[in-house]
Structure formats: C-alpha cells, structure tokens
Amino acid sequence: MRNYENYALGKWIKGDGEGIPLFNAINGEQIGTAGSKGLDFSDMMDYARKTGGPALRKMTFQERGLMLKKLALYLHSIKKKFYPISFLTGATKVDSWIDIEGGIGNLFTNASLRRQFPDLPYHVEGSAAPLSKNGTFIGHHIMVPKQGVAIHINAFNFPIWGMLEKIAVNLMAGVPAIVKPATITSYLTEVMVREIIDSGILPEGSIQLICGSARGILDDVTSEDIVTFTGSASTGQILKSHPKLIEEAVPFNMEADSLNCSVLGEDAIPGTAEFDLFIKEVQREMTVKAGQKCTAVRRIIVPEKLVEDVQIELGKRLSKTIIGDPTVEGVRMGSLAGKEQLTEVTEKVKQLEQSQDIVFGSLEKFKVVGADKNKGSFISPILFLNNDPFNKVDCHNIEAFGPVSTILPYKTIDEAIKLARMGKGSLVCSIITNDMKIAEEFVVGAASMHGRILVLNEACSKESTGHGSPMPLLTHGGPGRAGGGEEMGGIRGIKHYLQRTAIQGHPTTITNLTKQYQVGAEQNTEGPHTFRKHFEEIEIGDTVITDKHTVTLDDIENFAELSGDKFYAHMDENSLDGTIFTERVAHGYFIMSKAAGLFVDPPKGPVLLNYGIDECRFTKPVYPGMTVGVRFTAKEKISQEKRDEEDIAKGIVKFLVDVYDDEGETVMLATILTMIRKLDQS
Ligand code: NAP
Secondary structure, rough: EEOOOEOOOOEOOOOOOEEEEEEEEOOEEEEEEEEOOOHHHHHHHHHHHHHHHHHHOOOOOHHHHHHHHHHHHHHHHHHHHHHHHHHOOOOHHHHHHHHHHHHHHHHHHHHHHHHHHHOOEEEEEEEEEEEEOOOEEEEEEEEEEEEEEEEEEEOOOOHHHHHHHHHHHHHHHHOEEEEOOOOHHHHHHHHHHHHHHHHHHOOOOEEOOOOOOOHHHHOOOOOEEEEEOOOOOOHHHHHHHHHHHHHOHHHHEEEOOOEEEEOOOOOOOOOOHHHHHHHHHHHHHHHHHHHOOOOOOOOOEEEEEHHHHHHHHHHHOOOOOOEEEEOOOOOOOOOOOOHHHHHHHHHHHHHOOOOEEEEOOOOOOOOEEEEOOOOOOOOEEEEEOOOOOOOOOOOHHOOOOOOOEEEEOOEEEEHHHHHHHOOOOOOEEEEOOHHHHHHHHHHHHHHHEEEEEEOOOHHHHHOOHHHOOOOOOEEOOOOHHHHOOOOHHHHHHHHEEEEEEEEOHHHHHHHHOOOOOOOOOOOEOOOEEEEHHHHHOOOEEEEEEEEOEEHHHHHHHHHHHOOOOOOOHOOOOOHHHOOOOOOOOOOOHHHHHHHHHHHHHHHHOEEEEEEEEEEEEOOOOOOOOOOOEEEEEEEEEEEOOOOOOOOOOOEEEEEEEEEEEEOOOOOEEEEEOOOOOEOOOO
C-alpha cells in the first residue's frame, strides 16, 4: 500500500486525511490511496506562473525542443519500469505499449517540431502584410508564450500518453503545466512524474501533479491560463460552463466521448483483402484497451447484404479473444480500469439492449484466464445488431466505454454517410474500400462531422497506423459531441498556448522584432562580402550590392540551348501577338542563374552549399538591352544541431535575392537557402 502523492510547489505532498482508495483492476485488491486535500490550487497556479513560466519563456523553441528530446530519451531508457504498474490498470502489454511508448513517441515527435519554429523564445507567423503605398509601414504576426499555466484534466484510460501528449505541446510553447490525471489510474501517472522530476531535465515549476480530486481547480484561473479536458461529455459540459472560464475568457479544449464508426465499402465483399482488413480492424478496435479508447469503433456500418457475413466473421475473431490477467501468456484482453467502470459499462449495455440485440458475447457468460472473474473488473466483448438504425437511435447516443459495438446495415452510400453523421460529431471514422468513388463520396459527405477519417485499402494496409491511433502531427479532436476541439496535434497544438499578436511599424522595426529581414528595412552594405562571413558573423540585413549585367539576345539563345527550354516567348518574336510580351523575353531561370553569377563570391570560404529556393517570383519581363543588378540580403538565420561529433557545426542562412532593373524596379524576388559553417566548431 502506498500513498500516491501530489507534486506541488516544488515538493512531493501527501494529501490530508485518508485519501481515495486505489485498486488493482485485475484482482480488486487495494494498492494504495491518492488524496489532494490540503493542496492550495491557487498557490500551485501562482507557483507555475512565477517559477516554471519565466524559466521556460527564457528558452528558445530549439532549446525547448532539445529539452523534450532529452526527456523522451531518458523516459525511453527506463520504460520497463512502467509496464508492471500499467498491468495493474487492467492493460495488456500491447495496451501498455500504446500508453507508455506511444506517449514517449509523442514527446519525440513534438520535439522535432522545433525545426519549424525560429530560434527564438517566440514564433513569427506567416509573412509580412504590406500596409502602405511607399512601403514604410508594414504588419506582421508574432506568437508569444502565454504567461499563465496549462491545466490538463485527463481521462483514466491512458494515464501516461494522456499526460505526455498534452505537456509536450505546452512545454514546446514555453508554458508550464498542472496535470490532473483521473484519480482511479493516477498511480501510474505519479510514477512517471517522479521520474520526470528526478531527471532534472525540466526547469522547476514546469510540471506539477494532482493525484486526488481537483474539484475547485477552475475557481482561480486567470485570462492567460489554458484548460484542456479529456473525459466524459457530462463532466466536460459542467467544467466548460464554469463562470470563471467565461469571466476570464480562458480557452477550454474539450475532448469528450465519441461514437466513432467504421464503414465497410460495398465493394469489399468476402474474399477481398479489404473485407479481411475490416474484420481485423474492427475486432482490434473493440478489444484493444478493453474498448476504453476514445477512438474505439462503437458503430460498425455495413452494406445490408453483407451483415450476416460480417456478423459471422467478427464473431469468429472475437471468440478468440482470451480475457484475463495481462501478465499471463496468451491473454489478449485485460480488464476495465475498475469496478466503477464495470458498473457503468454494464449499465450502458443494458440500456442498449432495450433497442437492439446482442449477437456476440454476454455480460455473465465468459471465461477469464489467470484471475478471479468476480474480483477483477472483467467484461466480455459484446457485439450488437441493430436492424433499424434510423429509428432505433440509442446506438448513436449511448457510449459504453468498453469492448462494446453495434452493427448497423445501410442500403446506399448516402445512408452510410447519414448513419456516420448520426454520431453527432466524432473523433474518427474509417472506411474500408478499394473504390475511389465510394471513398470520395463518403469522405466529403462525412468529414464535417469528423476530426479524422482513415481510408483503408490493401495498398496502404501494411503501413497504415490504423483507425485507432491519433497521430501527433495530425488533428486530434472532433466536432460536436467529441468536444468541438481541434487544437491538439502538431504545430496547431503548440500554437494553442501562444498568443498571436499583430505588430505594425516600419520595416526596420519589424525586422528587429521578427529577426527576419523585411523588404524596405535598413540594409548594411559595409564590410566584407557575406560569403566571407561565418554563421555567427552574419547579421540580418547584411547586404551585397552586386555588379550589373546587360541582358543580350545571345544570353537568351545560349540559355535556350543549354537548358533546352525553347518556349516561343523566348525564341520567336513573331509569336508574341496576344501575349503580354513586347519582345523576346529572357527566361526567368536565366535571371535567377545570372543573379547567382553576380552575387556568388567564388573562392572557398565558410559557405558550404546552396540547398534550395524557398520562394521565387518573376515580377517584370526582362528584354535584351535591360541591365540588371542584385541586392543580396541576409534574411533569416537558423542554427543547426551537430548530428554527431564528426559533423561540421553550421547553420542555415536564408538570403533575399532582389534583382532590379535600370529603373530600380524589382524584376525577380527569391529566397535562397545556404548552409554556412560556424566559427565555433565545438
Ligand atoms: P470523467 O469522469 O469525465 O473524468 C475526467 C476527468 O475529469 C478526471 O480526471 C476527473 O477527475 C476530472 N473531473 C471530474 N469532475 C471534475 C471537476 N468537477 N473538477 C475538476 N476535475 C473533474 O471521464 P473518465 O471516466 O475519466 O473518462 C472516460 C470518458 O473519457 C469517456 O467518455 C471517453 O469517451 C472520454 N475520453 C475521450 C477522449 C478524447 O480524446 N476525446 C480520450 C479519452 C477518454 P477524478 O478522476 O478525480 O474524478
């Protein structure tokens, strides 16, 4: 027996009083208690705002990303510690892998996103907006970390993944967190948070933990805080309407229950690879984590004529599900997370039974291996058939958060779409078909009610991540009943913790704020050519004004010969009627190439290579006789990490290539990317 503790104000604190008993889901024995009595949530928030927040905000995105990567590597190295504790929640090895290693994987993925942010504590979003005729006044957007705290209220089903998925993004953004796992499985979260704290990788104050109840935590939120909630719709609705959230305009991201569906395409008849894939996928989604997954398939939408085949095949597969103690060899499905869950799911099954028939499984009759069926929180997979899904609608409304699913027949793809939409907003649905027309019709018709849609066929099946895996780089959230959130997943997840602010001013001012050169800002033309400077020596705005070149007809002829591009507008002066050209026009790529000829300083130096062009626009035709020159300006610098000891220390410098003509007007604008050696090779 252990008292699972809270981590608050920089120390581990046991709640006052006896705490809430916590149980082993397999044998029903008490394993400890968790309590939060005596914790002052307001003090915890203040501590996060004053300690963790400032420390994280000092770091750049690159530093925060590397910190997350280090944490992910550390947790990965000790991952074995978490499995035995995960088994106590009723999870099998596969379920635990999703929770533990899936969660750590999420940290890795989010850490990699650092490359898509500047090497600054704040983000610069998009490009400048021209706001004036003469270019002396422009606008831009920056996104700065909010100076509040992220409060994560999580569901019981993924005690590790649920936490890591959420803290990864707030830490990347530079915002501290208070994590409140569901009490019933908080003992697993507690063990991981201890490891995180002991590792010393995160700055103090960037994570705090509440293991017991957190009733009242929203009473003290302020306008810069962010609340995320994962759990049941009923709790979510209560919390979402908390007066303090409304008063302080605090963003509340809700991920609630979701009656996800999987649809079998008409083409996927028995004997096709797609039919088999469908059966496999549905069976997996019903039984992984004993169906306690927000993405689990609750509604199985099947062409009317294939209902019997699906029922038989699915029944066959489900009958192979060995239920029992996850540590026993051969067990495929563990238990629900606790007795409360068992009571709730049983109740929901009974409600569903009022309007539809069980065609596989039973609440009473099933075998359990390696454990006492009556002591643990075991349940059998239960498959319903609803022959009248447009009128008997309980299956579209009642979520039994366990291995429970209903087969629903459809006649036309239109009906399948209607049925999918009757879930009133889901996290995910899948359609298994090899018919592109069916896939297109279904996706377009169903998408507005879904956060994610998987189209599965044989061609992608080997590498498919499956119906049930929310991918860290893709939206995780769904409309309507699923909570209405889509802020989780990838860059949009990180941006949820940043405040977007429009900034306006002179290009020089905006250059200084964004650390990106803006057209019209001051340029520094003094000093050596930028190709003679190392990464650290280059300043944004450093500019080379090149020699000039007068374009000739020979240039055009030669470039046409060399490249093979003999487009009529370059080659035939009699073909120009009805075009915008008045003479044979120089190739845009010739102008780009000639620009390189003008701005490159050839001798070997710190520039290692040119690796591409970000944008390139030909803004005015160049005819023979016109003279062009280049303003070559350092626009943005991105430091790179060394891959290994042997690697050259270097960074990327983006240069603005502004090619102008005799009248000083720009004829071509491009951003090129160069890799430049650092002075400091350590
Ligand atoms: P729940 O009972 O709604 O609880 C969710 C969380 O809210 C728990 O941490 C709970 O803490 C906390 N909570 C409840 N009342 C609170 C209050 N007044 N103030 C502060 N915190 C409060 O949900 P659950 O039973 O844990 O999870 C199952 C549900 O989650 C299912 O419906 C499932 O569909 C949904 N879910 C959705 C997703 C998704 O991504 N959309 C993911 C997973 C699960 P205590 O444990 O201390 O009560």
